[in-house]
Amino acid sequence: MITKEQALEVLRGKNQEHVMKFFDELSADQQKDFLAQIENINWSDFDLIGSDEASARGEFTVPPAVEISEIQKRHDEFEATGLEAIKKGEVAAVLLAGGMGTRLGFDLPKGCFNVGETHDLFIFQCLINNLMDVVNQAGCFVLLYIMTSEKNDKATRDFFAEHNYFGYNPDYIQYFIQDMACAVDYDGKLLLENKGRLATSPNGNGGWYASMVKAGLDKDLKAKGVKWINIFAVDNVCQRIADPVFVGATISGGFQAGSKVVRKVDPQEKMGLLCLEDGKPSIVEYYEMSDEMAEAKAEDGSLLYKYGVILNYLFSLEKLDDIVNNSMFVHVVEKKIPHIDGEGNPVSPETPNGYKFELLVLDMVHMMDSNLAFEVDRVREFAPIKNLHGVDSVDSAKELLKKNGVTL
Ligand code: UTP
DSSP states (O other), rough: OOHHHHHHHHHTTTTTGGTTEEEEEOOOHHHHHHHHHTTTTGGGGGGGTOHHHHHOOOOOEEOEEHHHHHHHHHHHHHHHHHHHHHHHTOOEEEOOOOOOOOOTTOSSOGGGGGSSSSSSOOOHHHHHHHHHHHHHHTTTTOEEEEEOOTTTHHHHHHHHHGGGGGGGGGEEEEEOOOOEEEEEESSSOEEEEEEEOOOOOOOOOTTTHHHHTTOOOHHHHHHTTEEEEEEEETTTTTTTTHHHHHHHHHHHHOOSEEEEEEEEESSTOOOOOOOOOTTTTEEEEEEGGHHHHOBBOOTTTBBOOOOOEEEEEEEEHHHHHHHHOOOOOOOOEOOOOOOEEETEEHHHSSOOEEEEEOOHHHHHHHHHHHOOOOOOOOHHOBOOOSSSTTBBHHHHHHHHHHTOOOOO
């Protein structure tokens, strides 16, 4: 542990000594925690502020894909392959639930949100219900790892325990906490959450495997014979998890990864599109795409780049080990960061006031040698909850749940 003097020396070297202003007011324990936070700052992130993130992109081509029509034809074959892997315990699921869910504006973890109307139906419950379909089909539980953040870990664990894991076998559930990263103002100055704590936030959804390794869970995965990991977002209440057909299609095709995708309905629709970039799997965000690329047509008149990702990926565990040993790209993202001012008064900004540093799972897809785009029906499998109302909201997700026969 560094001393106060050592911390001051480091901070002075970085022009950040303002964060020590309230240090002498803290209790001994608070001082210890604060010094530990300073010791763990990843200063290299700070060099990225102001650097042009949009580095030159390579040449884009159409990715290998299986469309719904082909999946229907080969359904039984894919399903049998996937079920065999699941029954052998080779497929684990990882729920990414470390996000702050700020757009929803809900105090508890997003998964605790109740979408039920006549009875309770929580987001976490929807996901467990979906996974139970596979458990029942395969006749065995699927290992489920839940990534939380230090901000929502206890609330998440308590919620699952209070609800008896929504019928899942808790022996198959493990939690791990993702890393945090510092937040800074637009001048790159560290912000304080309170007098004894730097403002931090979860470090994005791309740090999940590194956090699993830190928690020692990579050993657990290997000891249990896992070969494939299906990672998925907390907010899509209709998604299929550890879907045997998806698993089977990825394995049968000899791919290192698979991505569930939905067909873009409008050339300008705001979604990340799966492509090949210089022959490697790559996701291009809608704002990075030229109009020409967004509107390019295939021979049959359909959109050439039409596969939008829905944050449901299957990764080969072996390849993840390579990735975690290589450093991932850090994104500098503008956000609203609550903090205290120089006098110690709380500030809750209404508009973005600084930057957070995030790792994104889409960069992991790019680090895979091969990836299969697996098309799913968006009405059946894509109901993300980002907002309360409007696009990708509680309202739209409820409509889709009803369309899929779920009683709310
Ligand atoms: P979003 O990009 O929607 O972010 O996350 P968010 O933090 O949940 O919500 P907003 O932007 O503040 O409204 C997509 C998925 O990635 C997970 C989320 O929990 C969600 O499942 N995620 C995101 C993490 O697990 N950790 C993070 O640091 C960020």
